[in-house]
Amino acid sequence: MENIEIARVLNEYADLLELKVENRFRIRSYRKAAQMVQGLSTPIAQLIEQGKDLTVLPGVGDSMAEHIMEIFTSGTLKALDGLRKEIPAAVSELMEIERLGPKRTKQLQEQLGISSIKDLQQALDAGKLVRLPGFGKKSIEKLRQAIQTFQKRPKRFLLRDAEQLARPLIEHLGAGGDIEKVEIAGSYRRRMETVGDIDILVASENPESVMQRFQSYSEVVRVLAAGATRGTIILRSGLQVDLRILPRRSYGAALNYFTGSKAHNIALRSLGVEHGLRINEYGIFRVPRGVKPADPEKAEGERIGGADEQDVYRILKLDYVPPELRDARGEIQAAREHKLPELIKLNDIRGDFHMHSKWTDGNNTIEEMVRACEQLGYQYCAITDHSQAVHVAGGLSAKEIMAQLEEINKLRAKIHNIRLLAGCEVDILADGSLDYPDDLLDQLDIVVAAVHSKMAMTKSQMTKRVVKALAHPAVKILAHPTGRLINDREPYAIDLDEVFRAAKVFGVAVELNAQPDRLDLNDKHVQRTREIGVKIAINSDAHSVGQLRFMSYGIDQARRGWMEKQQVVNTMTWPQIGKWLKQRRQRLDTMAGS
């Protein structure tokens, strides 16, 4: 049983407890535990098999540990099965509708027998809701709209798409003046692979004008809320955007609060309480405990920070936590003990080992790609077009790749500031063999191996197939190890732990493919590579000159996986890379000889 499945059961239990309007702190415990389990890079199964005490995990006490054990052994919770009988499955779906929380959902179910969105629609059409206390004319109209919005709701947006939608809106806001500072916070700033909405933070002394301008953006199709300092709109694309406007002196505290994650915020504020501090989006205040200020800005107490985000961490005696780490995965403890990793940065990257040219499905010539890499300041790059099995991408026959090799050799005479490697993204066939004969592969500088077909194998078959390919002496990098396409294709079944261990033994690097819809490996996989100690390569897989810049999305996910540059092969200088390419061969020769 995978961590994500355990988390799913805990979350479902929390959903149903919520509908029973249970103690909200009890519900939060289950959610917190679910989130913790989901963020764990080590499989729970492994901890249990090693006889580890689960209560050492944050947010897990005796009772939660028992629940997790029960889920692990039986696949479910008895208590959950009981609740499922009591509450129909479609009821929890109701809560996904804007404005419907646990209380109103419960009310609808108990008083009108509404237990699905369909029921709700019918009840609305029949005018039944009018009789309910708390449901006025406006509420009912908004509920109608909310159902429509829910039914048309898009999937989560790729980080890159969100960027492209947000940028013009930020420009629109900026053009109106009255803005001292503006930034996008939320999961966008934490660089999550997808975002559900956009959170914009503005420092301004004239919030009315900024809020006006926000609502007047030409892409707005609905205004959900527009208060004095806070507003929410829906864009034509379906993307929801929240705006928060605060004075400059609160900007840092607000940025911290609005960046999240929620769990990270709660942890920080709890820590604040321990220090006798109140932390909110307006600042950090020294406040006598138990005093509830009527006005957060005039809290009885002394303002001791908030203009800059660093204030929050400094005052709590924590090292600064980069946004990418703020997911309650141990970053606060690490910050307290000065053990945060020194995260890899984009300008640590010295080369790119995976890109395509016009020879297959790329848009640019080899020379154009190499020149662009040169412009990026790289010391080396590899052209890795597809091998013959990938017909749809125009994979190269053996003859064609030899011709390409010739072109590359000629090009080398013209190029002096960057090393050009002749490579190939060679297909791993169903039986684990490679798509070209060995004598051809031997002539290439670098071979990137990848699965592109027959993805519906069993987990053990796929794992065997990939591990066999890793053992081939020519292979240097395993590309997009799970094959997933975000919002489009699930990862194929594969035992990544086994793949990582094999890669480590054979001296192969595993790729973090930086295409915005791949990001494969993902952040949690990256964390696992750290634990296992296998090297990774962050590659753009660019199909055009412009896509070389996708590298930054790979860096984002590497940072989210706590990655430091020492473990990333393409941060090495050219001489080191030259050695790395040879090393692998020597290592295999030794293994063969022993």
Add this chain to the structure above:
DNA sequence: GCCGTTTTCGGCCCGACTGTTTTCAGTCG
């Protein structure tokens, strides 16, 4: 249900917006 630099009980992050309940509950982030 969890947890402890006020420790084994009694707290649990904190505030904005909306609609309708004339003083606040519900929802959201």
